[in-house]
Amino acid sequence: xxxxxxxxxxxxxxxxxxxxxxxxxxxxxxxxxxxxxxxxxxxxxxxxxxxxxxxxxxxxxxxxxxxxxxxxxxxxxxxx
Numbered sequence: 001x002x003x004x005x006x007x008x009x010x011x012x013x014x015x016x017x018x019x020x021x022x023x024x025x026x027x028x029x030x031x032x033x034x035x036x037x038x039x040x041x042x043x044x045x046x047x048x049x050x051x052x053x054x055x056x057x058x059x060x061x062x063x064x065x066x067x068x069x070x071x072x073x074x075x076x077x078x079x080x
Contacts, residue, residue: 003075009068022063027056 009015031039031052038044044052 004071006068006072009071010064015064015067015071018067019060019063023056023060026059030055030059 034055035044035048035052038048
């Protein structure tokens with residue numbers, strides 16, 4: 001197996017898809033927990049929308065980085 005760079009792995013379709021699915025699930029749960037009241041009442045401000053978008057960005061980033069690191073770890077030769 002050829003060693004790939006961090007960015008090449010991060011841009012790969014399986015890694016991006018996994019990160020997107022995780023972000024959708026976890027981000028939705030977090031958004032409902034943290035902003036459920038304003039979502040239900042329809043009183044979202046620009047600041048609330050920004051916070052909700054960031055709520056999805058965090059699990060996406062964590063999933064992406066952890067997936068890339070797992071792939072890089074598998075690429076290491078045995079015993080290193």
